[in-house]
Amino acid sequence: YFHTGSEPFWEGFESFLEQHYDYDATKTKLVINGDGAGWISACQDDFKGRAFYHLDRFHVARDLHLIMKDHPRYSTMRRALNENDPERLIV
Known part of the structure; x- marks a missing residue:
């Protein structure tokens, strides 16, 4: 629209x-x-x-990257987001 x-x-x-x-x-x-x-x-x-x-997921992923990119578990967080696993993402 x-x-x-x-x-x-x-x-x-x-x-x-x-x-x-x-x-x-x-x-x-x-x-x-x-x-x-x-x-x-x-x-x-x-x-x-x-x-x-x-x-939307684009903005969630973007903000996750901006805030957590240097965190040692960032790749695990990103994988959890990609696999639609919010509990694992938050933990």
Whole structure:
């Protein structure tokens, strides 16, 4: 979706979904991936329990690298992230 209208972003996005997909605002649940920006995570407020925000893996991996790259267990952490093993990642 490329926002060009004058209405708020999430209203325009919902209109786009209605026009192009089998989207039903009363039934469809959305998962919105993003980089942590406030305007993206605001989808949870705009969709009132119908949308869930998820920090995307690219940004998690990037931040893990920036913060932990010199840690002796960094490669183990990265492998745990790649293998979708959050418990091992945190330990």
